[in-house]
Amino acid sequence: MAQLIAKLFPSTVLRPMEIGADASILLAVLAVVYILTRYRKWGWLWREWITTVDHKKIGIMYLIAAIVMLFRGGVDALMLRTQLALPNGHFLGPEHYNEIFTTHGTIMVFFMAMPFIFALFNIAIPLMIGARDVAFPKLNAISFWLFAFAALLFNMSFVVGGSPNAGWTAYPPLTELHFNPGVGENYYLIALQITGIGSIATGINFLVTILRMRAKGMSLMKMPLFAWSALVTSSLVIFAFPALTIALALTMLDRLFGSTFFTIAHGGMPMMYVNLFWIWGHPEVYILALPAFGIFSEVVATFSRKRLFGYAAMVGSLVAITLLSYGVWVHHFFTMGAGAAVNAFFGISTMLIAIPTGVKIFNWIFTMWGGRIKTTVAMLWQLAFIPTFVVGGATGVMLAVVPGDYQFHNSYFLIAHFHNVLIGGVVFGLFSGLYYWWPKMFGYMLNERQGKWAFWFFVIGFWVTFFPQYLLGLKGMTRRIYTYPHGMGWTLLNLISTVGAYAMGIGFIILVYSVVYSWRHQERDLTGDPWDGRTLEWSLPSPAPEYNFAVLPEVTERDAWWEMKQAGKTGRIPAKDVHSIHMPRNTPMPFLLGLSFFVAGLGAVFSWWYVAVAGMMGVFIILVSGWFDYHDHHEIPAEEIRRNEAALGRLEG
Amino acid sequence: MTQVQRPPAISAPTGRGDEVEIAILAPRFEEHAFPWRQIFGYAASLILTMAALLLVVHHVLPPVGLIVAILALATIQASLQLGLFMHLRESLGSTWHVVTLALAIVVALGIVIFSIWIMSFKSGVS
């Protein structure tokens, strides 16, 4: 018993900060339970959300989770910056610091950016291409719950058992049992494995959806660019994640089952892990970046009130980036001594990516050229993105210059590079999409004035945080050090950087406040088309009804909705065109499957094998019983649809 | 008796993914009265397997040649399986599965070949 308690609550989770966090989590959970019980919302929660297979609701759940995780990752970041503000800092000890940068990176990439992207895919893609749902609605819900339970598992690590502490890259042999006893790394390995399975399923789901479920007449070259970016991103997901699956699995086998993939004395090769990790890892950064590129392509055309410039080139460059990104991964370990031929090859392949990316940047600028730029908040994020991303990309190219990388590798120059692209490219893009599609999701607008405050705090804060880090890199400051001495010339720059981080934090708080405020006070979106949009989702009411389209649209042009509006073909639906619609039926199966994976994962983390086996049994039983479920659809009668559309004022007569 | 069924030619893109409807890969669903394809595929795979085995057991070629030869035999066998058993040409409304499969094979080869190259640590200094 005492042993068990020691395993669950080792000294690393009994620090004041962790106990405080535990207490507040416990309080928050109790509060939620109380509210749900008090207002009798349990049934509602179960029926409307937990068992839902509606892509729009799943998207919203992804979104909420992603914002919560942005908060957690952001608090981690602020702790890192606080510790580094001054030399010889005492805010965090070395172990604590190592855990925090590990969870910061992991959470931001896997549990913030990925679900945020999937949120926007879910919310926008079916509506944009004129579909009633994704290809496999139940699988979509499964993906979500695998992600959600994996996130829960990962976040449990800092209150029960101890956090992973070997960086988001988790290189062995540091992650081998010998150097890293305890359960922290197990959490990392297993949580990422679970969410990775969900991601592959999402990739397949959106590929099939986009390839096969577009509105009549919407050929590939008439598709909105966000749909194109989702298409190529999904293909990246399904071909990149398997390598991560293997990298994680091998480490897990080493740690839990005594294999020796990365144990030197038995012939293991840690660099093989590094190789596999980046076979996934580099495509992953484009999995994050390309959807953002897609969002910008929509936003820039809408708010410049102009057609996208160079559509074909935009598509071509997406495809080119996708293909190239499979062949550059060694640039993350040029310093491994693989030889000049390998390094030169991968250095050049890396630089080549600058070319299609440049095409995109220029096309966005020329989309604005000759337009009328409306500086809404969604557009502001786009405007901030271009200069920020170009700087980040340019420093990326400097890293691709092999001999240069020998000096920059793992320094703050690298940290600055990737925050420049991850925040300036990805987060700005996600915020842009958030503001852009918010009315479509919830039926009300976000407050623009508050949004602008959040924007300026975040963007200025960003530059104040990360520009000094380039200089720190040139001054030889390396990443993942929990403290540094006086006299290195690093102090002032670090202090500035920390101040910037807090400014970003303020921006984030304003943003969250604004969301809550707007819910109570902002105007409703009654038209369904608040931005005078160009693509099909704006032809629907906000929020869209369960079946999305009462009558599936037919498309003849790019920017289908814009063209319909130009041609005056936006009339109401004739009642006789409305037929009954088959829709997928809600099911608890995805939630239960996620729960079983969670139980299995928890068992594996602590090597409680009976728990793990019970969890896996649950997985199997649920899967097999799913095979026998032949009643997963229901029909919405035409009459009900007519009534609903009439209430929305969209029915003829 | 062989019946080859082709769906009617698709005139305009439907938005359902028939862009890559290349002539040779146009879907066709074959039906024979007797499972000739399957029997042929089975016989071929047995023969190819035995051939590879015999090549190795009798060391017919120098090592590198042997490896190349048996990998070639395996590739032939895989293509036969794909074509004869997996009905690679069957699909509806699209041939996207062929496109993704091709991409998967490129990525897979890339991973294997590049990994071997990278992990051989061929530095000029030493």
Added chain:
Amino acid sequence: MAYHRYRWSRLLLPLTVVTTGLLASGCGKQFVVLDPQGPVARSELHLIETTAMAMGVVVLFVLVLFAVTVLKFRDRPGNRAPYIPNWSGSRRLEFVLFAIPVLIVVYIAVPTVQQTYALDRLPPTKHPLIIDVTSLDYKWLFQYPKQGVATVNYIDVPVGVPVLFELTANSPMNTFWIPQLGGMEYSMPGRVLPLYLQADKAGVYWGRSANFSGRGFVHMVFHVKAMPPAEFSRWAQGLRTTAPHMSMQDYRQLLAVGTAREESFSAYPAGTFPTATHGFTLKGGMYLEPN
């Protein structure tokens, strides 16, 4: 299996020592990457400058174009700039905007390849000084096979002589990096990697690991003292006569998890560094079995 637990407050001492050392030796050259003191670092900096310049041009060009566009086409009342909502492409413009990045990439790719190959070779003329480097938890062990001496957390090198560092680890991976002398390379267990550097000027430079290796990673710092060859020989000679022998016992102690100060030894047990001839005879380069 036993993971040596030790109080981290004790580490404050070495940290202060390092700090004051850094200050006292006056080698706190601020922008170390921009202040090369040897041919390798210099050629790397040269390439960094070339690419930085090219990137500067790119960034500037985009910024100007961007700023002009945004200012000119803002949606404000009375804006008389042309509004062309259906303009959606221009072959010629798109070609130019494709061609310029291609040229820039070629411009930086060519020297990159040349330098990558150049840095992968030793200068054939001079005999290099060989230093065998082992990264340990959490300290650097340096062995001079020709001189037969060993040091911990500092090295002395002669000015103007190429130094061939042979890198390995008896711990998780680190990188060996002396920014003012040149870029880094991994030191990894189970393998010996070569890295060639050279100092042109006498002085004290700092080196550190850039690859995270666990709790004491921040202490993976060392000093490099570059001195005239004659002085270097005197120093090596001096160590051979005055410094203590490194026994197997001492080596084991270095293997244990913990930090160390700067130390010197006049000799070290054979086989504590794996070489091409005798392989991994001891545990050198192959950390101990778990369990």
Added chain:
Amino acid sequence: MTTRTNSLQEARLPLEFQESHETLSILGFWLFLASDVVLFSSLFAVYAVYQGRVAAGPTPLQLFSLGPVLTETILLLTSSFTCGLAIFMMRRGRTRPLVAWLVVTLLLGLGFVGMEVHEFVTDVAVWGTWHQSAFLSAFFTLVGTHGLHVSFGILWVAALVVQLLRYGLTPTTARKVYTFSLYWHFLDIIWVFIFTAVYLSGKIT
């Protein structure tokens, strides 16, 4: 969502292609297989790099005996053949022979897994666990991952047999059998490469 593909249906398509949402599942399954190709290629890459890293454990030459492996191969090839016959029967609308061939496929698959487990158990008894060497770790993981896939396939086909008996041949059950056949042939292809790149090449010195 279950709109029939009107014009195409007239051309008497195979059952599993008659409903458009079933064809979505077929495409989705192909994409899964494509993803699995990459998964296995990562394991092949690991194996290729680790082949010679035998530490104190056995070398491939010592470890492998081609006799049993050849039997396993023939079992799997035959099962792939019988699975093809099952689809052949399905295309002719003949449920009972379809079920019969699926059962034969299942039994052959069981035989394969049984032999593989036996091989692993004897390997461990003679040479020790995969803790011995990186080579052994890579070998057991690559071959074991394939074996797990086959075991899952066995479970799947068993469930399919039950469904066929219960629901008969419908567009849905036909699609399920069809995707199963894709899976099974795919595993056969992977095995051909394991046989070649692991067992045979292990005998080349």
